[in-house]
Amino acid sequence: MRSGHDIGRSPTVAEFRDRLHEWLDAHAAELAPRHPLPGTLDEQVAQMQRVKAITYEAGWMRHGWPERVGGYGGSPVLRTELGAALAARDLVDPGLFSLVEVLAPTLIDFARPELAAQVVPRLLSGAEMWCQGFSEPGTGSDLASLRCRAVPADGDAASTTAWVVNGQKVWTSLAQYSDRCVLLARTGDAGSRHRGITAFFVDMDSPGITVAPIEMINGVREFCEVFFDDVVVPADRVLGEVDGGWAVAMSILPYERSSCFWQRIAFLYRRLEQLVGLVAGTEDERIAGVVGDAYVQLHALRARSRVTQHRLASGETLGAETSIDKVLVAAAEQAVYDAVRRLAPATVALDDSPEGERWRGEYLYSRAATIYGGTAEIQRNIIARRLLGLGADD
Numbered sequence: 001m002r003s004g005h006d007i008g009r010s011p012t013v014a015e016f017r018d019r020l021h022e023w024l025d026a027h028a029a030e031l032a033p034r035h036p037l038p039g040t041l042d043e044q045v046a047q048m049q050r051v052k053a054i055t056y057e058a059g060w061m062r063h064g065w066p067e068r069v070g071g072y073g074g075s076p077v078l079r080t081e082l083g084a085a086l087a088a089r090d091l092v093d094p095g096l097f098s099l100v101e102v103l104a105p106t107l108i109d110f111a112r113p114e115l116a117a118q119v120v121p122r123l124l125s126g127a128e129m130w131c132q133g134f135s136e137p138g139t140g141s142d143l144a145s146l147r148c149r150a151v152p153a154d155g156d157a158a159s160t161t162a163w164v165v166n167g168q169k170v171w172t173s174l175a176q177y178s179d180r181c182v183l184l185a186r187t188g189d190a191g192s193r194h195r196g197i198t199a200f201f202v203d204m205d206s207p208g209i210t211v212a213p214i215e216m217i218n219g220v221r222e223f224c225e226v227f228f229d230d231v232v233v234p235a236d237r238v239l240g241e242v243d244g245g246w247a248v249a250m251s252i253l254p255y256e257r258s259s260c261f262w263q264r265i266a267f268l269y270r271r272l273e274q275l276v277g278l279v280a281g282t283e284d285e286r287i288a289g290v291v292g293d294a295y296v297q298l299h300a301l302r303a304r305s306r307v308t309q310h311r312l313a314s315g316e317t318l319g320a321e322t323s324i325d326k327v328l329v330a331a332a333e334q335a336v337y338d339a340v341r342r343l344a345p346a347t348v349a350l351d352d353s354p355e356g357e358r359w360r361g362e363y364l365y366s367r368a369a370t371i372y373g374g375t376a377e378i379q380r381n382i383i384a385r386r387l388l389g390l391g392a393d394d
């Protein structure tokens with residue numbers, strides 16, 4: 001084990017944070033990106049896997065994860081602090097890094113214990129990447145209408161040794177880099193909607209899988225179409241119960257909307273600070289107002305997100321109220337990048353230096369904040385109907 005990680009296995013959050021930052025300072029050169037920011041997606045992915053490997057070996061990446069999957073136990077808030085520190089120091093892209101938080105808990109909660117013990121350490125340590133195969137052409141917000149189908153290869157659903165998957169997924173982030181996919185497929189009849197879906201953990205090198213990257217508006221090929229043609233998945237790769245995939249899908253939300261958001265918030269604070277540096281010295285009387293507005297939105301989000309994280313850490317079940325966090329994070333992210341566009345328009349629109357390229361790429365990506373992880377309209381429907389009682393769900 002690398003020196004510097006000597007805080008034992010049960011630090012308080014404050015101890016963890018202080019010692020982590022000391023360690024990150026001491027290892028800054030080793031952890032620093034090998035490329036000028038922003039770098040290509042290949043470079044960003046390689047950097048993330050390298051940072052995961054170093055921090056896993058040093059022990060930091062194991063705090064907040066259960067011992068049965070190679071972790072040191074302790075509050076999930078510890079791992080959130082690590083992600084926030086790495087994102088705020090520009091050591092990992094928060095969007096890429098957040099997939100750990102989205103997918104590892106699913107395996108921990110729903111895979112066979114032996115499988116989880118085998119694969120989760122590989123994800124945490126940067127030996128593997130995984131992707132989330134939920135959305136399909138025509139199936140995003142209305143996820144329960146998905147059509148990708150899995151049928152028993154032999155016998156019936158209860159006795160089969162394998163399943164055969166056919167169908168298509170789309171917008172699958174980082175599928176081209178992924179070793180495995182958490183896949184939702186229909187196993188019941190189409191009329192059964194939520195009850196007829198099963199979650200699978202699929203090896204991406206299985207015969208019959210084709211991955212086709214899609215270019216986003218910022219020029220990056222971050223997400224993909226994924227085609228499944230007679231892909232055989234062993235029966236012991238079912239996550240949870242056959243026809244019980246809806247519970248698996250819903251279990252992702254609490255993590256996606258707590259730890260992941262905390263990391264992104266840390267990153268957005270840093271970028272807002274960097275914007276202030278960028279426009280310092282310019283004679284623009286709007287600076288205080290525009291930056292102030294973005295700061296207030298970010299701060300309100302942080303206050304909300306802190307409560308959500310502590311609720312999760314204390315064992316509370318998170319539900320529809322996390323839609324508020326999702327609306328706030330999208331609004332704050334867009335406010336930060338709207339501030340950049342308003343105060344430094346030439347940087348966003350015209351500057352071809354790496355810095356300009358980075359601001360432009362992030363500005364364009366921020367437009368997706370009201371889409372991924374549940375669209376803003378859907379979140380507002382949930383808030384109206386389930387939290388405010390303004391009518392039944394569709």
Ligand SMILES: Cc1cc2nc3c(=O)[nH]c(=O)nc-3n(C[C@H](O)[C@H](O)[C@H](O)COP(=O)(O)OP(=O)(O)OC[C@H]3O[C@@H](n4cnc5c(N)ncnc54)[C@H](O)[C@@H]3O)c2cc1C
Pocket residue numbers: 131132133134135136138139140141142170171172173174223368371372373374375376377378381394
């Ligand atoms: C950057 C990015 C990364 C992504 N990564 C992944 C991934 O890794 N894995 C994955 O599975 N998916 C991923 N997605 C897909 C994402 O989950 C979907 O885009 C999202 O759920 C919306 O679905 P859709 O695109 O089909 O839009 P639709 O559901 O077709 O919605 C289109 C528009 O109609 C509105 N709308 C739909 N239904 C209603 C309604 N009932 N009431 C009011 N308005 C409504 C929506 O708000 C939206 O404005 C990603 C998306 C993005 C942008």
